[in-house]
Amino acid sequence: MRKSELTATFKSDINTVWNVVTNNKDFSWRSDLDRIEVLDEVNFVEYTKDGFSTCFKITTKEKPYLYKFDMENKNFNGVWVGKFRETEDGGTEITFIEEIYIKSKVMEVLSHLFMNLKKMQNTYVKDLKVKLGEDE
Numbered sequence: 003m004r005k006s007e008l009t010a011t012f013k014s015d016i017n018t019v020w021n022v023v024t025n026n027k028d029f030s031w032r033s034d035l036d037r038i039e040v041l042d043e044v045n046f047v048e049y050t051k052d053g054f055s056t057c058f059k060i061t062t063k064e065k066p067y068l069y070k071f072d073m074e075n076k077n078f079n080g081v082w083v084g085k086f087r088e089t090e091d092g093g094t095e096i097t098f099i100e101e102i103y104i105k106s107k108v109m110e111v112l113s114h115l116f117m118n119l120k121k122m123q124n125t126y127v128k129d130l131k132v133k134l135g136e137d138e
């Protein structure tokens with residue numbers, strides 16, 4: 003199993019951050035994605051710029067504090083947890099936790115070279131800051 007956790011703060015209020023993160027129909031701000039196909043209320047598929055697809059199933063959506071989903075593609079399955087907390091100054095602190103289970107031993111070794119979870123999370127936070135107008 004591989005696990006990565008990232009905490010970041012935003013000036014934007016918790017509802018604004020929640021609405022951006024949980025809106026799978028507006029993915030234009032995500033620099034890592036080509037498209038998202040929304041299948042129904044709980045299932046969606048993300049496609050990277052390289053055409054790689056990952057299926058997601060939302061398992062918990064407790065606005066505006068907790069968002070969880072299961073994810074799977076041909077190489078791994080896993081769980082993603084997003085925790086949202088209002089800060090004292092009216093901003094938002096997020097904690098994103100990602101746990102993935104690589105399906106083959108060979109891919110597990112290669113995943114450390116080609117799938118930097120922390121870098122992926124940092125890219126997401128950077129893109130989110132841009133979307134929220136906090137990219138100073």
